[in-house]
Amino acid sequence: MDQFKKIWQTFISKPMAVVGALMLLVVLIMALFAPWLAPYDPQEHIDVSISDILAPPDAEHLLGRDDAGKDVLSSLIFGARVSLIVGFVSSFFSMFIGTTVGLAAGYYGGRVSNVLMRFTDFLMVIPDLPLMLVIISVWGRGLWKIILVISILYWTYTARLVRSQVLSIKERQFVLRARALGASNFRIIIRHILPQVLPLIIAQAVLDISSSIIAESTLSFLGLGDPMLVSWGMMLNFAFERAVSRMAWWFLLPPGFAIVWVSLAIILIGNALEEIVNPRLKTHHLFNPRNMVSLLMGKPPLVEPEPTPEVGT
Amino acid sequence: MQRSDYLLRKIGFAIATLLVVVIFNFFLFRILPGDPVKLIIHSPRMTREAQERIRVTFGLDRPIWLDVEALKTGDLPRVFDTQFTAYVRNLLHGDLGISFATRRDVVDLLRERLWRTVVLIILGEVLAIFFGIALGMLAAWRRGSKLDTGILLWGLFTWAMPTFFFGIILILLTRGILPVGGMSTPGLRPDDGWVFWKDVGRHLILPTLTLTLLYMSEYMLIMRSSVVEVLSEDYILTAKAKGLSTFDIFRRHALKNSMLPMVTIIALTLGYTVGGAIQVETVFSWPGIGRLMFEAVQKRDYPVLQGSFLLLAVSVILANLLADLLYTFLDPRVKPD
Numbered sequence: 162m163d164q165f166k167k168i169w170q171t172f173i174s175k176p177m178a179v180v181g182a183l184m185l186l187v188v189l190i191m192a193l194f195a196p197w198l199a200p201y202d203p204q205e206h207i208d209v210s211i212s213d214i215l216a217p218p219d220a221e222h223l224l225g226r227d228d229a230g231k232d233v234l235s236s237l238i239f240g241a242r243v244s245l246i247v248g249f250v251s252s253f254f255s256m257f258i259g260t261t262v263g264l265a266a267g268y269y270g271g272r273v274s275n276v277l278m279r280f281t282d283f284l285m286v287i288p289d290l291p292l293m294l295v296i297i298s299v300w301g302r303g304l305w306k307i308i309l310v311i312s313i314l315y316w317t318y319t320a321r322l323v324r325s326q327v328l329s330i331k332e333r334q335f336v337l338r339a340r341a342l343g344a345s346n347f348r349i350i351i352r353h354i355l356p357q358v359l360p361l362i363i364a365q366a367v368l369d370i371s372s373s374i375i376a377e378s379t380l381s382f383l384g385l386g387d388p389m390l391v392s393w394g395m396m397l398n399f400a401f402e403r404a405v406s407r408m409a410w411w412f413l414l415p416p417g418f419a420i421v422w423v424s425l426a427i428i429l430i431g432n433a434l435e436e437i438v439n440p441r442l443k444t445h446h447l448f449n450p451r452n453m454v455s456l457l458m459g460k461p462p463l464v465e466p467e468p469t470p471e472v473g474t
Numbered sequence: 475m476q477r478s479d480y481l482l483r484k485i486g487f488a489i490a491t492l493l494v495v496v497i498f499n500f501f502l503f504r505i506l507p508g509d510p511v512k513l514i515i516h517s518p519r520m521t522r523e524a525q526e527r528i529r530v531t532f533g534l535d536r537p538i539w540l541d542v543e544a545l546k547t548g549d550l551p552r553v554f555d556t557q558f559t560a561y562v563r564n565l566l567h568g569d570l571g572i573s574f575a576t577r578r579d580v581v582d583l584l585r586e587r588l589w590r591t592v593v594l595i596i597l598g599e600v601l602a603i604f605f606g607i608a609l610g611m612l613a614a615w616r617r618g619s620k621l622d623t624g625i626l627l628w629g630l631f632t633w634a635m636p637t638f639f640f641g642i643i644l645i646l647l648t649r650g651i652l653p654v655g656g657m658s659t660p661g662l663r664p665d666d667g668w669v670f671w672k673d674v675g676r677h678l679i680l681p682t683l684t685l686t687l688l689y690m691s692e693y694m695l696i697m698r699s700s701v702v703e704v705l706s707e708d709y710i711l712t713a714k715a716k717g718l719s720t721f722d723i724f725r726r727h728a729l730k731n732s733m734l735p736m737v738t739i740i741a742l743t744l745g746y747t748v749g750g751a752i753q754v755e756t757v758f759s760w761p762g763i764g765r766l767m768f769e770a771v772q773k774r775d776y777p778v779l780q781g782s783f784l785l786l787a788v789s790v791i792l793a794n795l796l797a798d799l800l801y802t803f804l805d806p807r808v809k810p811d
Binding site: 279282283285286287288289290291292294295296298299371375378379382383384385394397401405408410413414417420421424425428429 | 487490491494495502503630631633634635636637638639642643645646649742744745746748749752753756757767768770771772774776779780782783786787790791794
């Protein structure tokens with residue numbers, strides 16, 4: 162727990178991280194209190210006259226009205242729920258899959274690692290978006306289907322990251338000692354190795370939230386979103402078909418910038434976390450692609466990890 | 475590592491990946507719940523006989539994978555007379571079926587549109603790589619300056635930006651100045667020669683710009699960090715002491731040392747770029763494979779969807795193989811035989 166306290170203290174000392182956290186907080190509040198914050202109920206029946214369609218912003222409708230005459234601001238506030246649910250749940254699932262695969266491949270090595278890593282390579286080579294399009298159009302549209310498709314495609318980077326870390330950790334003194342004392346493989350992995358990798362996994366999972374959110378909005382924009390939910394991508398889908406010719410920027414821009422806003426917030430937080438838990442990255446900027454390349458090419462990290470306090474021994 | 479070992483391994487992996495994609499493509503449309511005939515039949519009034527005929531025409535009356543009955547009776551030639559072998563046979567003959575929506579040959583549709591997507595991707599990628607390298611070196615050279623910060627901020631911004639939304643912003647910004655949709659102005663035909671191609675070029679500007687501005691940031695950041703790393707090496711000090719100009723240092727040391735990670739990243743992000751092309755084509759109505767896929771999704775045109783996916787996946791796998799082959803010639807650690 163001490164470790165996490167230290168991470169938290171470093172985290173709030175980084176201005177970029179705090180900005181990101183505050184930006185995310187805004188979206189969280191929007192999602193949690195949507196029914197109270199939204200001036201109108203997007204599901205409610207309204208009578209629309211022709212002048213209400215794509216009406217520009219005024220005092221009653223701060224962001225104007227959409228192609229059905231409904232309040233854009235209210236849909237925007239409710240849309241935060243879809244993005245956050247998809248982002249957090251998919252990233253949690255892909256973190257789980259990636260960690261399991263990475264731990265198994267790194268710890269057992271040999272044939273297990275070979276099979277698992279070739280499968281990971283395979284998923285990395287296949288272009289994501291076409292694959293998601295094909296699966297969702299055959300399988301049908303739905304929130305959970307989108308979440309599952311994103312999570313079974315987006316775990317590969319986590320798996321590689323975890324594996325490369327486990328490779329060096331499993332040779333360290335405390336693991337060898339635990340094994341000599343007769344600890345089972347499962348116990349060694351869960352009690353000794355996982356805690357060492359966990360902070361890095363969480364940092365990666367946070368970054369995955371933003372790619373999941375962008376993936377969901379892309380699918381919804383292409384017309385494969387959950388037909389029962391108004392998400393930001395779905396709003397853009399409607400707006401793009403109907404509002405571009407009318408230059409209805411109040412309908413086009415808010416959902417798009419909402420997506421940019423929330424992913425930017427998460428990227429800022431994720432980068433700060435990554436810099437804290439993986440000091441050897443020493444990025445000073447977004448990320449260090451050198452390390453990314455070595456990771457993706459399957460070579461061990463360029464620099465030996467610094468010894469971290471032993472946890473769980 | 476020996477070059478031939480490395481090559482064999484890479485080629486083996488590419489072949490295995492291709493096989494998995496082909497098998498996946500077959501099963502995706504069959505293991506999911508529901509009768510495939512439902513995808514073809516639109517009216518419940520169709521008679522049972524007609525439904526049965528469709529089943530026979532499309533080979534859906536045959537077993538999917540292996541004819542177990544024939545295996546039991548020892549009728550070997552019939553064991554493999556299944557939907558899967560028919561699918562593989564058609565694939566080898568270059569037959570991807572007929573579009574539900576337009577009743578046209580899927581292969582023809584793809585052939586007609588492939589070059590448009592290829593032009594878009596190559597143009598976008600080449601410009602992205604060129605500006606990525608140039609701006610990345612500039613940022614590393616003027617490290618800590620306003621320019622450097624600006625370049626890093628752009629990298630951060632594009633990371634959070636969905637490709638399709640960036641296209642929409644460009645449309646709003648350039649409305650009335652540049653054409654925002656299609657490949658050429660209606661009425662112009664290739665026979666018009668120069669006028670036609672100039673028009674196509676104008677239609678290419680916005681889609682290319684979207685791809686370039688978004689996808690160059692990855693290259694920019696990689697170039698920047700590897701140049702920063704190279705500049706701190708001792709041999710750069712030696713080069714300076716020898717009196718090499720900054721330009722020469724960048725050209726002979728920085729650029730050369732960053733080419734290897736560049737090749738890797740270009741190959742790795744190719745799948746991602748293809749996804750970007752689908753979005754860009756959709757937003758700008760560029761009639762390539764991506765737009766075709768988008769339309770197929772709207773119309774539930776499964777043969778077209780399946781064919782496009784297969785084509786894109788196979789192209790990306792082959793391009794990756796090509797990058798791996800290139801790598802063996804660029805990386806001095808891979809020994810030639």
